[in-house]
Amino acid sequence: MIVADRKPFEEILDILGDAERILVSACNTCVTVCLVGGRREAALLASQLRIHAQEAGRTIEVRENSLERHCDREFLDALTEDLEWADVMLSTACGVGVNLVSDVNPTRRIAPAVNTTFLGATDVPGRWPCGGSQEGNCEVDKETPCAWQDIIERLDGQGRSAELEVFEPIKDWRPSHAGGRRRRIVEEVFAGDPEVSE
Amino acid sequence: MAPPSPNADGLVVGSNLERVLRAGHFAVCGEMGPPQSSNPDAIRRSAQHFLGKVDAVNLTDNQTAIVRMSSIAAAKLCIDCGLEPIIQMTCRDRNRIAMQSDLMGAAALGIRNVLCISGDHQCFGNHPEARGVYDIDSVQLIATVRGMRERSELMNGEGTPPRPRDPSKPWANVPTPLLVGAAANPFGDPFEFRVVRLAKKIAAGADFVQTQAIYDLPRFQRFMDMARGRGLHEKAAIIAGVLPVKSHKALLYMKSNVAGMSIPDELVARMQSAQNAEEEGVNVCVEIIEAVRRIEGVRGVHIMPPLWEKIVPEIVSRAGLLPRPTFGGPTEVK
Numbered sequence: 378m379i380v381a382d383r384k385p386f387e388e389i390l391d392i393l394g395d396a397e398r399i400l401v402s403a404c405n406t407c408v409t410v411c412l413v414g415g416r417r418e419a420a421l422l423a424s425q426l427r428i429h430a431q432e433a434g435r436t437i438e439v440r441e442n443s444l445e446r447h448c449d450r451e452f453l454d455a456l457t458e459d460l461e462w463a464d465v466m467l468s469t470a471c472g473v474g475v476n477l478v479s480d481v482n483p484t485r486r487i488a489p490a491v492n493t494t495f496l497g498a499t500d501v502p503g504r505w506p507c508g509g510s511q512e513g514n515c516e517v518d519k520e521t522p523c524a525w526q527d528i529i530e531r532l533d534g535q536g537r538s539a540e541l542e543v544f545e546p547i548k549d550w551r552p553s554h555a556g557g558r559r560r561r562i563v564e565e566v567f568a569g570d571p572e573v574s575e
Numbered sequence: 576m577a578p579p580s581p582n583a584d585g586l587v588v589g590s591n592l593e594r595v596l597r598a599g600h601f602a603v604c605g606e607m608g609p610p611q612s613s614n615p616d617a618i619r620r621s622a623q624h625f626l627g628k629v630d631a632v633n634l635t636d637n638q639t640a641i642v643r644m645s646s647i648a649a650a651k652l653c654i655d656c657g658l659e660p661i662i663q664m665t666c667r668d669r670n671r672i673a674m675q676s677d678l679m680g681a682a683a684l685g686i687r688n689v690l691c692i693s694g695d696h697q698c699f700g701n702h703p704e705a706r707g708v709y710d711i712d713s714v715q716l717i718a719t720v721r722g723m724r725e726r727s728e729l730m731n732g733e734g735t736p737p738r739p740r741d742p743s744k745p746w747a748n749v750p751t752p753l754l755v756g757a758a759a760n761p762f763g764d765p766f767e768f769r770v771v772r773l774a775k776k777i778a779a780g781a782d783f784v785q786t787q788a789i790y791d792l793p794r795f796q797r798f799m800d801m802a803r804g805r806g807l808h809e810k811a812a813i814i815a816g817v818l819p820v821k822s823h824k825a826l827l828y829m830k831s832n833v834a835g836m837s838i839p840d841e842l843v844a845r846m847q848s849a850q851n852a853e854e855e856g857v858n859v860c861v862e863i864i865e866a867v868r869r870i871e872g873v874r875g876v877h878i879m880p881p882l883w884e885k886i887v888p889e890i891v892s893r894a895g896l897l898p899r900p901t902f903g904g905p906t907e908v909k
Contacts, residue, residue, distance in 0.1 A: 512764055516834035517696050529768050541771055544779060547671070547715050547730055 378407035378498070379471040381414060381491040386425060392488045393465060397436065399426060400463035401490070402456065402478075403443035404470035414469030414491050416443045422469065422490060447474025453481050460485045587782075588724070588752040590687035591659040592631040594902045595875075596783065596812045601868060602875025603896050604661065604785065604814060605629040605887055607653075609644035618649050622656040624884040628891045630899055631688055633785070633877070636663040640700025647677060651684045661756060662686055665694025670710040671719075671730055678723060679735070682751045690756035690785060691716040713757065714779045721780030723751035757781035759813075761798035762791060763835035770801040777811045784811050785877045788818035790826070791837035792866055799870050808872025815867040818879045819860035819886055823847040857890060864894040 384392075393399060401423045408414030423439045430437040442459055444452045447470035456478065460466055465486045468475045472493040479487040515521040532538050586593055595602045605625045610617035625632050632653060634646040650660035662681055664674065681689065693713045697705045711719070711730075722728045727735045727748035738746045757776035761769055773784065789795045795815070802808055820826055823846035830838045842859065849855035860878075867873050876896075880886055891897055 511834045517698050523764075526765060529765055538771075541768070542775055542778075544714065544718070544775065545712075547711050547719075550710065 378410055378496070379473065379493060380411045380495050380497045381408050381471050381493045383413055383418065383422075383469075383491055384489070386429075389422070389426075389467065389490055390429070393426075393467070396464040396486075397438065398462060398464045399423075399437060399439045400459045400466040401426070401439060401441050402447070402459070402466055402468050402470070403441070404447045404468070404474055405443055406446045406448075408469055408471055408491060411497075414471075416441075419443065419469050422467070444470075447471075448477055450477070450481065453478060456482070588687045588754045590631070590754050591902070592661065592688050592783070593754050595630045595900055598900065598902075600630075600900050601896065602631075602812065602814060603629045603891060603899065604875065604877040605632040605884075606635065606877065606879040607632050607649070607884065608635045608638055608881065609646060609649035611641065611643050613644060615652050618644070618652040619656055621884045622653050622658045624887050626656065626658055627899060628888050628897070629878070630875075631659040631661050633661045633663055633690060633879075636665045636692075636694065637668065637700070638663075638695065640667070640695045640697045640702065640705075642701060647681045647684065647686065650681065650686050654685050659688070660686055661688035661690055663690045663692060664716065665692050666709050666712055666716060667694030667697060667707050670708050674711070674716065675719065675723065675729055678720060678751055678753065682753055687752060688754045688756060689720060690758065691720060691781075692758045714775055717755055717757055717776055717779040717781050720751070720753050720755045724753055724755075725750070727751075754782050755780055756783045756785060757811075758787070759784050760787040760835045761789070761795050762787055762837040766794075766797075767801075769798060770805065770807070773802060774805055774807055777807055781811050783874075784813045786814070786816040787835060788816045788829075788879060789863055789867060790842055791839055792863065794837055795867065796870060799872055803872050808874075812874040813872055814875040814877045815864075815870075815873050816877045816879060817860050817863050817867075818881070819883060819890060820846070820856045821883065822852045822856070853886075857886060857893070860890050861893045864890070864896075868894075 401419045403409070403416045403419035404414055405416070408418075409416070412418065419441055423441045426437065426439050440459055440463065442456070444455060446452050447468060456466075460482055463485070465488055466478070467488055467490045468478060469490045470478075471491065472489065475487055475489045479485075511519075513523055513526045515523045529538070529541065532540055586597065592602060592604070605628070607618070607621050607625070622632075634649045634653065635643070636646040637643050646662045646664070650662045653660040664677070666674075669677065678689065691713050693709070697703060697707050719730050722730070723735065727750045729735060734746060735749050735751065736747075757773075759769065759773045759776070763769060776784070786795075799808070799813070802813065807813070823843050826838050826843050826846060829836045830843070846852060846855055846859070864876050867876060876894075878887055878890060
């Protein structure tokens with residue numbers, strides 16, 4: 378899944394500026410699992426905005442909604458009405474969702490409420506893995522178990538430690554951030570569709 | 576000073592370090608951190624402490640991720656002083672395009688030794704916001720330098736300079752003559768894996784290996800036992816790292832802040848109770864050098880005196896490592 382962190386509240390206020398009608402839109406997929414941008418967190422953010430405005434003596438309206446996925450066009454129609462109403466949509470989805478909603482609604486202002494950080498799996502609730510080692514922990518953050526230590530222990534346990542001596546060829550980074558725009562077409566599904574296989 | 580020429584006497588790159596190791600001498604390397612400014616005099620002053628006392632000196636590459644003068648520029652200043660440099664090159668700050676470019680540039684300036692390392696993570700330095708590059712890793716960098724040296728070939732398989740399209744046409748290839756060093760840490764975890772990693776670096780092409788600073792001799796002994804068990808000491812020159820300290824506080828600092836260090840409590844206590852801590856620091860360093868010199872497979876010592884370069888002549892002299900061998904020709908240290 379895609380892992381994200383909530384932006385600091387001050388930063389969100391900066392993004393919103395003078396907006397009076399604010400739509401907070403949650404995503405029910407990855408950001409829900411990592412407890413950052415699901416319905417619950419979106420509701421919390423909406424309340425925070427209302428309380429802040431009240432204390433500042435400002436009048437704002439905040440609506441909340443949620444989509445199954447922000448990264449899938451088929452779910453985005455459900456946003457149309459709320460988007461037309463709002464000065465700005467604050468998305469708690471990851472960067473992929475924010476970009477797609479913006480692409481589909483080029484005249485509307487869409488802003489991210491979270492920082493998209495990395496791809497990860499759920500380990501135990503509230504703990505996500507990352508990368509040196511001292512007593513089994515990462516040199517960068519002593520609270521984090523070292524991924525290499527885990528890899529070594531797992532391979533040892535499976536009798537595969539010889540694999541650690543294999544020279545890894547230099548990596549092709551194009552499928553990562555360095556490759557520019559990427560797309561994948563599932564040929565079997567879209568065979569012959571002129572819009573897809575242009 | 577003309578750069579050392581390869582091929583003379585069957586040498587690969589013709590560096591002083593290579594000559595010393597090839598002749599079977601116990602090598603002595605020093606280490607210098609370039610200044611946090613563009614001041615060349617800092618390097619020139621520092622070089623005076625090493626001249627004639629070491630065979631070559633490491634120039635660190637923005638160590639602990641703190642911005643400093645380029646190791647290649649600092650190395651050229653050393654060459655101009657008559658001191659042979661070993662540039663360190665980390666994978667943290669440059670991608671493969673910049674690294675290969677800098678390797679060619681370094682060789683063109685007469686640099687003949689490079690230590691290939693990952694680099695301290697940027698979060699430890701003075702620009703923790705920086706993006707870490709790590710396009711390739713240290714093992715891949717070792718293999719790359721060997722490819723550039725032996726096959727005049729870049730990572731992508733292209734020649735230096737590019738080969739003619741017509742393979743029947745002659746190709747005036749230009750190799751990048753660099754002796755390849757690797758780092759080894761016998762004190763990181765998991766311990767058994769440290770020798771595996773060393774083996775991997777030697778298989779990738781390391782000619783020499785410099786270790787993390789040694790304070791824990793029994794652990795280093797075990798590391799060397801395992802390395803000898805795999806014949807690694809015959810495939811590359813293992814050079815033992817030592818780091819002289821002026822006080823027990825420096826030991827305590829390293830113990831708690833530097834990953835992969837093993838510092839026995841008895842040593843801290845000994846330094847703390849010493850009448851003259853600086854003198855005791857030198858005593859400890861000389862004792863460690865004498866001890867590692869007796870370990871089979873250790874081919875030299877690498878003295879890393881952070882901000883204490885002036886102590887190098889005394890340590891080298893007391894450890895019985897003078898005079899340093901000279902070979903005549905362009906690399907002779909005057």
